[in-house]
Amino acid sequence: MKRKNIPITGAEEFFFCPFFYRINSFLKLLGNFMDNQLVMTKHVSIVLVLVTITSFVYPDEFDIPDGYYDPSEGLYGIELKTALYEIINDHDSQSNSSLWTHFQSTDMKTNSKVWDMYSDIPDGTPPYEFTFVTDQCGNYSQEGDCYNREHSWPSSWFNNNYPMKTDLFHVYPTDGYVNNRRANYPFGEVGTSTWVSENGSKVGSCSYPDCEGTIFEPIDEYKGDFARTYFYMSTRYLGEDSGWDANQMVDGAELKPLAVNLLMDWHESDPVSEKELDRNEVVYEIQGNRNPYIDHPEYADRVWRAATINVFSLENWNMVGLPLAVDDPSYQTIFPSSVGGTLYSYNGAYIPETELIQGNGYWLRFQEAGSVQITGVETDQLHILLTEGWNMISGISSSINVSNIIDPEDLILPNSIYGFETNYYSVNSIEPGKGYWVRSDGTGEIIITVPASQE
Structure with missing residues (x-):
């Protein structure tokens, strides 16, 4: 992280510089020396010294x-x-x-x-x-x-x-x-x-x-x-x-x-x-x-919103999502036992992907059934854009009943949220780490969030 410093604009501000204590002893020595100088020389010298010290104490940037x-x-x-x-x-x-x-x-x-x-x-x-x-x-x-x-x-x-x-x-x-x-x-x-x-x-x-x-x-x-x-x-x-x-x-x-x-x-x-x-x-x-x-x-x-979530997968194709904010969202990092080159999102057609984005759902293939622990920062709210037709979505870091999805434009068609475990099934809740199909009546935004009763 870098930042610019406020410039020092005069001798008065210099003497009240936050770093004054670092050069206080030097200024005392300087004062003793100046006592032996002519007044004009004293004034010129102090200005030159102040300019020099100011440049040293206040570099352009701190690291x-x-x-x-x-x-x-x-x-x-x-x-x-x-x-x-x-x-x-x-x-x-x-x-x-x-x-x-x-x-x-x-x-x-x-x-x-x-x-x-x-x-x-x-x-x-x-x-x-x-x-x-x-x-x-x-x-x-x-x-x-x-x-x-x-x-x-x-x-x-x-x-x-x-x-x-x-x-x-x-x-x-x-x-x-x-x-x-x-x-x-x-x-x-x-x-x-x-x-x-x-x-x-x-x-x-x-x-x-x-x-x-x-x-x-x-x-x-x-x-x-x-x-x-x-x-x-x-x-x-x-x-x-x-x-x-x-x-x-x-x-x-x-x-x-x-x-x-x-x-x-x-x-x-x-x-x-x-x-x-x-x-x-x-x-x-x-x-x-x-x-x-x-x-x-x-x-x-x-530190205070960190979580670890277990996500289970079945052999062959699974619908997955990213339940936490992580440093590296690469699917091979999140799901290391998955088959390479098999992550797909959907936007009217299937699109090959290499990284997961929170709120999106994906197809991902596994050679065998298993589980993975994902560690990151909890997410308690997602704003998800839906387009007309079928959309692949995922949820937040906790289980949310579908009745608690905020849908101000009534986009989600009744009984149109499906998960997949070997076969499709209608769901009552959105689980962390899983992907889902949602059918929308138009384009707009839904919000998946922790209800006040669960906070």
């Missing part, structure tokens, strides 16, 4: 270090999570007091103010902003008094232990008063609020499915940030969570189904931002590890 994630390639589920843990564990633990200084590198806005996700209003004017050092808490009695260190994964959940207490991937500078109102409440989505901050963050009763009690809800623009923070924490402290709390969201470092569903929603609705990319780079310079879910957002699906 994930070569090979950093190589051990994770091709993995899913707990195997992927474990591989990521092995990559990012044993980071350089920081002192609690050093966080104040690090915040000046990790969480500075372009106007040099504190980037506080509990008070910021993206694309708007915040009601107040904090200045580093001078507005550091301190006592507070209302919003805007001072900022402090917020453990987004509450420190009481891990008994205030190190190194998680000072892990910058979950510790952020936030308004002290708002931090106090958040307390140790889990994240969630508020139905009825009991308190709302000036930027719209809320405390109140949880309205998310299966969620109970009092929760804290950040504004929409930062929900993805916190989701990827929790994915990181659950991965970084895999197996290092002895004695950690259990509640409706977590059991130690493990995310419970409620948390996975909520955080995946946030992860998808609020994609990785430039702010997160910048912060990831700076924390990497400080701690020596990265947040995999910022570098590779797709890893969240691969």
Whole structure:
């Protein structure tokens, strides 16, 4: 993954550059040298040095270090999570007091103010902003008094232990008063609020499915940030969570189904931002590890929505489909015991294929009966285009009753969905990994999805 950096446009911005801590000692030496120079020489020299250092500190592009994630390639589920843990564990633990200084590198806005996700209003004017050092808490009695260190994964959940207490991937500078109102409440989505901050963050009763009690809800623009923070924490402290709390969201470092569903929603609705990319780079310079879910957002699906499905086949011809999202959809990879050159789709005529596409059905021949395990990311919804006449389709990662197929244009003719096992048969459900004939009265879209009752 590569990204462009925001250009440095002047000496003032340079001094507040997120990488300033890397060159601070050099500038001190430079200052001592300049004390012995003429004023004009001093001004000219400092400009030249700033230009040179800026070019060094801010290359045109950042790269994930070569090979950093190589051990994770091709993995899913707990195997992927474990591989990521092995990559990012044993980071350089920081002192609690050093966080104040690090915040000046990790969480500075372009106007040099504190980037506080509990008070910021993206694309708007915040009601107040904090200045580093001078507005550091301190006592507070209302919003805007001072900022402090917020453990987004509450420190009481891990008994205030190190190194998680000072892990910058979950510790952020936030308004002290708002931090106090958040307390140790889990994240969630508020139905009825009991308190709302000036930027719209809320405390109140949880309205998310299966969620109970009092929760804290950040504004929409930062929900993805916190989701990827929790994915990181659950991965970084895999197996290092002895004695950690259990509640409706977590059991130690493990995310419970409620948390996975909520955080995946946030992860998808609020994609990785430039702010997160910048912060990831700076924390990497400080701690020596990265947040995999910022570098590779797709890893969240691969860890928490991974599945393995057994697909059975009979000798000779079978109707098949692809029930999961996979890296390599080649039929010889998905169905290694199939006969080469025998994969066919249908679009008014049979078409030879080499790869499977989710939602499409195929004919595929096998020399003998058997089964195969397919591992990938669960698919819970497919939009499938039908044309008039017969179509070959397949379903999602779970069994779906044909009565639950969403057909807003009434395209599917009655009793016209058929499977094949030696002979054709009328079906009541669409099974993962199987292909089916469907007869349509016209051209349009149907939706195969998990009914709300099964979610």
